[in-house]
Amino acid sequence: MPSHQRYCCICKNYGGKVVDGKKVSMHRFPADLRVRKVWIQRCKNTRPNFVFVNSDQTRMCAVHFIGRCGPTKGNPLPCFFPKAEGGEKVYKLSTMESVADIDLVTSTEENNDTSEMELTTDNRSPDMSFENDADGIPVEGNESILDISLRLHDYGQFRPVPSIIRHQCQQAQPHTVSVSTQTDETRIPKTTSTQTPLVETASNGCQATRPAFTFEDVTDDNSKVLFFTGIPNAGTFKCLFDELESGMKVNNLGRPKSLRLIDEFFLVLMRLRLGLLLEDLAFRFHISVGTCSTIFNRWVNYLDTSLSFLVKWPTRKNINDTMPQRFSRKYPKCRVIIDCTEIRTETPCSLQLKSLLYSDYKSHMTWKSLIGISPSGIVTFVSDLYPGSISDKQITKKCGIVDLCEEGDAIMVDKGFLISDLTTPRGVELIIPPFKKKKKQFLPHEVEATKTIANLRIHVEREMERIKNFRIVQGTMPITMSSQATKIWKICVSLTNFLPPLVPNR
Structure with missing residues (x-):
């Protein structure tokens, strides 16, 4: 027979075997403690060395029940058991109403003509005392x-x-x-x-x-909340969870879960913020590594769509209303400040992928993304992750940020973004530091422009530092996470918008 075939714990029958013209069905031990104890005791009366290990592993075939068709609602107890010396031992009682106590189970019945004697479960003597816990458990x-x-x-x-x-x-x-x-x-x-x-x-x-570490353990200290989750305080965390909870409950239907939803959310944020391994989180939350991986993947898919409202392209009026004075004095038309950043990843086996992912700037395999912030320092645009070999100009063209700008707007960039051929036809100004070209040195006004642009553009670098405080993108991301790398990146970017603005309006 196949090695995966289920066998009866009492006889030699197996699932699908034909007995008296009928296929034998196999049945798990019941979850009801009262009924299951009767099953176990009757098995021990037949086989003294019987040990009940796990209801998911142990089976009993249908021929031991009334009608030889398995347990029914009216007759849930097994009644027919083979004897070691031959023949069959028959119990007259097949319903729980006939059993006075779950710990008193009928035991011996010789030659099918005497009433059953009462025995205690687990081969205990009838006069053994019992204790119950506060909820009535013996x-x-x-x-x-x-x-x-x-x-x-x-x-x-x-x-x-x-x-x-x-x-x-x-x-x-x-x-x-x-x-x-x-x-x-x-x-x-x-x-x-x-x-x-x-x-x-x-x-x-x-x-x-209970998990060894939950969100309730850090609610009294906002610095701990920021450290473990990347969210500035406990109030913001609870508001965000309340916003996400109803939608996650719909996606979380099915069998009961080991963790509360708030613990699952806390686990996911800890993995993003601290870059913890699944094995570490599984140990902290007392779950298996597989369950931890499932929870993380499910929440990443959900957060990718649910947190998209945190990164929105603002209107021209919103930009003007929140523009700091240092921008309004020099570059009042500035709509967005953009720059690219890279995330390291593992080296793939494919030579073609190696050539695509290799970054000359980092001398490593990377993914590359474009970030855009408003003059006030809020992230207003984030692109997907692209292979590390892509140029700044090409990623700007593919992500479509220029298409979002209106005529009369200005984009602030560094010298790597030679995109004037993309912006000029649309009437968008390009704020870029001057090039020396063939001149021996910069003119005074060019030096001043370089300093001013550098002082204002530095905030996009500070924003990328905030994003990479989520340590899951700070180190080397496994190549196996490539299918979810873009989602993880965008979630980390979205969460940084809960932090105070980078540029104070003084």
């Missing part, structure tokens, strides 16, 4: 609810936790309640400690280990 002796959740692991409801955490929680929950208060829903009990619980139930009902 606990044997000093066994904690975490030990029960680990022993009766059910995928999607419980998450294994380190032994040291189990030990700490065991010391905080010595409660005794009647067994009759047992409930079907397993929850982690609340502790009386003032500390945040190490294990808690999320709002969506999925029990998970």
